[in-house]
Amino acid sequence: MENLKYNYYDILEVSHHCPQHEVTGAYERAKATYSGENPAIYTIFTEEEARELLKLVEEAYLVLGNKTLRSLYDEKLSQAGIKLGDLSYESLKLQSQITLPEKPKPSTKIEYRLDEKFEDDIKNQDDWNGDFIKKVREYKKIPLERMSEITKISAYYINAIEKNDGGSLPAPVFVRGYVGQVAKVLGLDEKKVCDSYMKGFKATLGK
Amino acid sequence: MSQLWVVGAGKGGIGKTFVSSSLGITLSKLNFKVLIVDFDMSGANLHTTFGLKLSDKNLRMFFDDGRPMEELIQATEIPKVSYLQGFWDSWAPSDVSIEDTQKIVAACRKLNYDYVLFDLGAGPLLSYLELFTQADEKILISDSEPTSVEKTYRFLESFICYKLRESSTTESYQKLQATLRAYRSSDHKGYFSFRSYLKESVGFSFDYFEQLNQRPVRLLVNSCRCRQDQDLGHSIKSVCHKYYDLRLDYVGAIDFDNAVWQSVKSREPMLIEKPFTPLAGQFLSVCKQLTNTNSTANLYRAAV
Numbered sequence: 001m002e003n004l005k006y007n008y009y010d011i012l013e014v015s016h017h018c019p020q021h022e023v024t025g026a027y028e029r030a031k032a033t034y035s036g037e038n039p040a041i042y043t044i045f046t047e048e049e050a051r052e053l054l055k056l057v058e059e060a061y062l063v064l065g066n067k068t069l070r071s072l073y074d075e076k077l078s079q080a081g082i083k084l085g086d087l088s089y090e091s092l093k094l095q096s097q098i099t100l101p102e103k104p105k106p107s108t109k110i111e112y113r114l115d116e117k118f119e120d121d122i123k124n125q126d127d128w129n130g131d132f133i134k135k136v137r138e139y140k141k142i143p144l145e146r147m148s149e150i151t152k153i154s155a156y157y158i159n160a161i162e163k164n165d166g167g168s169l170p171a172p173v174f175v176r177g178y179v180g181q182v183a184k185v186l187g188l189d190e191k192k193v194c195d196s197y198m199k200g201f202k203a204t205l206g207k
Numbered sequence: 208m209s210q211l212w213v214v215g216a217g218k219g220g221i222g223k224t225f226v227s228s229s230l231g232i233t234l235s236k237l238n239f240k241v242l243i244v245d246f247d248m249s250g251a252n253l254h255t256t257f258g259l260k261l262s263d264k265n266l267r268m269f270f271d272d273g274r275p276m277e278e279l280i281q282a283t284e285i286p287k288v289s290y291l292q293g294f295w296d297s298w299a300p301s302d303v304s305i306e307d308t309q310k311i312v313a314a315c316r317k318l319n320y321d322y323v324l325f326d327l328g329a330g331p332l333l334s335y336l337e338l339f340t341q342a343d344e345k346i347l348i349s350d351s352e353p354t355s356v357e358k359t360y361r362f363l364e365s366f367i368c369y370k371l372r373e374s375s376t377t378e379s380y381q382k383l384q385a386t387l388r389a390y391r392s393s394d395h396k397g398y399f400s401f402r403s404y405l406k407e408s409v410g411f412s413f414d415y416f417e418q419l420n421q422r423p424v425r426l427l428v429n430s431c432r433c434r435q436d437q438d439l440g441h442s443i444k445s446v447c448h449k450y451y452d453l454r455l456d457y458v459g460a461i462d463f464d465n466a467v468w469q470s471v472k473s474r475e476p477m478l479i480e481k482p483f484t485p486l487a488g489q490f491l492s493v494c495k496q497l498t499n500t501n502s503t504a505n506l507y508r509a510a511v
Binding site for chain 2: 013029030032033038039040041042043044045053
């Protein structure tokens with residue numbers, strides 16, 4: 001296709017350094033120009049030609065409208081001897097997947113020293129209150145802030161749970177959810193911990 | 208030495224005279240001394256928009272009797288705006304030869320004005336095209352109707368061809384015309400780019416296209432009634448870029464306003480009779496862009 005001698009910037013009529021929002025503006029303008037019955041293309045482009053141009057405009061925006069693909073395209077453009085035909089949307093998309101492998105997520109596991117005696121204590125614990133949850137958390141070397149980050153529960157509530165401070169906590173239904181989350185992170189039996197904790201929690205509220 | 212601005216259009220009745228008189232008045236508000244020349248071959252009517260009576264001093268005396276231009280210039284009621292009346296006593300078909308056009312351009316450049324505005328008639332007459340090539344600013348008016356957009360393209364085509372004819376051999380010019388005709392009649396697929404055609408073919412001087420990129424034709428869309436009409440200028444610009452590979456500069460849109468026809472009826476310039484319409488601001492921004500008094504706007508334009 002002879003039109004590939006133009007690059008995407010020429011098609012959208014923007015400069016190579018223009019900010020992203022201008023690309024979008026230019027795309028919207030070009031789309032309005034070459035689709036529908038715009039009087040500006042009258043007697044210059046046939047309907048078929050306009051449709052072809054519109055296709056090019058859409059393809060140009062697929063690349064330039066996407067920051068990753070745009071920077072990849074810029075990089076390729078500056079290389080000598082590259083043919084514009086090799087820089088279609090499809091090929092760029094493929095290349096972007098090659099150059100950008102998925103980053104491994106930072107693991108949530110934190111190293112702690114196994115203490116067999118304490119492990120036994122955890123197994124045999126029947127009365128789960130805040131103090132013991134705090135002990136387990138400290139044993140597993142998870143700071144309060146980290147716990148809050150993992151569970152997305154405010155550190156203020158986690159602190160209140162550990163202090164058995166019913167006055168600072170919301171309605172029981174929420175507290176149960178919070179405790180369940182914390183127990184899950186600590187690798188405990190969620191149901192057992194929740195049931196036990198909520199019994200004590202409701203007792204402090206006098207219900 | 209005065210700057211020459213030429214206001215032309217492909218189609219009649221879309222407000223060339225209104226735009227040129229308004230640009231003149233706006234320039235005078237920016238403290239420039241302005242002369243407006245009525246160069247409409249089909250009959251003068253600039254004096255009507257200014258509410259002035261026909262006078263026997265007119266352009267014909269400059270051409271036929273060789274009277275100096277200074278004697279023919281008349282004042283208007285607006286300070287710093289003068290005007291030169293066009294033909295009205297021509298009982299013969301009138302066209303001005305290219306030599307005469309060059310004569311009036313030279314005379315106008317010598318005058319002690321900041322800006323000389325030429326109000327042309329409709330269509331690509333030879334003398335209009337010659338003025339267009341000589342001008343410092345080429346202002347092309349269109350409105351949003353397909354008829355006038357179509358004629359705007361025809362005007363641009365004849366302007367470019369006129370210019371090319373001067374700097375080409377007869378043979379290569381005929382070849383160009385044949386190619387253009389083939390594209391028009393859809394024998395050829397694809398787009399006709401003047402730029403690549405001229406690069407590839409021999410017998411043309413290519414410099415003028417580069418000059419046109421430096422000082423592009425300015426496009427003004429008159430009587431816009433909606434957002435789509437305002438955006439039409441961008442579309443025309445884009446089409447010119449894609450089809451002819453020609454750079455146009457879209458200087459702005461002028462809104463439709465009932466005040467315009469009302470002021471024509473009352474024979475007083477609209478910007479004087481109703482100075483607080485949005486149109487006044489639109490003309491001001493166009494003039495500021497073109498006179499470079501607004502440096503921030505120019506910086507912005509340069510960045511874009």
